[in-house]
Amino acid sequence: MTAADIEAVAELRVRAWQSAYAGLLPAAYLSSMSVEEDAAARRRMFAASDGTIVNLVAEAEDGGIAGWAALGPYRIEGPHGRGGPAGGAELYALYVRPDVLGTGVGRLLAGACLARAAASGASRIALWVIGGNARARRFYERAGFTLDTLEDAESLDDVAGTPVTVVRYTRPLLTGAV
Template structure:
């Protein structure tokens, strides 16, 4: 059984491990290996701590824990960033990562469901997210969770390789 709780500063190392392992697993064959190989848990943990300490931060970070309390997943959501939204009351799912060996065991769905519940309770009407076009596993996951591409596309560059991201969205119960 998975527990879901708010992330604390003491979770930074574990979240960084989940994120780096998640990137290396999910984006293998999509993002250049050189980019993935440069990622380190130590640098990412520092970035997590810095982000969590930002004054006035509007994002919500949630972690999934196993029965022993170990962090096995992480998600973060908040107000829509610079990409725009269908309306002023939309949230953005900034990130969702699960320990690679637990993908398909309900951890990601539990995190996503809790993010939807909390965003809806906070008054958000819907949620957007961006997913790499070539990340077919993630796209299937979001399709099953009620998301659909809305036609918006942006791109990111990793070591001179340009990759398309598709915007997905879904409405939330309030």
């Protein structure tokens, strides 16, 4: 991802949340999401990046952005940062435009993220997903992730006053893979 992609990634992220999380997160929260605010947050994160977070985009045939993923070191601190794979990587986000779901864009991005994480020396990768997001859970399970059964692998988040359960998935990596 380059700085020039930030607006398109923000648009994709907001539309993907509104589509994927309908019925899982409060409707008022989803409808209030702002592409402008998300883009501003992405610009701040992009500018502050020390190179440990990798943002990847998948280009669509029309030249736009079809998908976006972000990964980096497993966050020990933060909303879900307990436990997890020591020295491991974390897939922070993977979103695909709703109109290209099921076309392989997500699989390509996931594969690129797994290869990058392995090449960085991580032996495991983790991610967090909303417990009720059956489609995402099936996607990650097909990509080789398994539900983490450790005590700290479930967290209760508050989204606009609504409790939302998130669960951790992990998978081993072949270190040195490219």
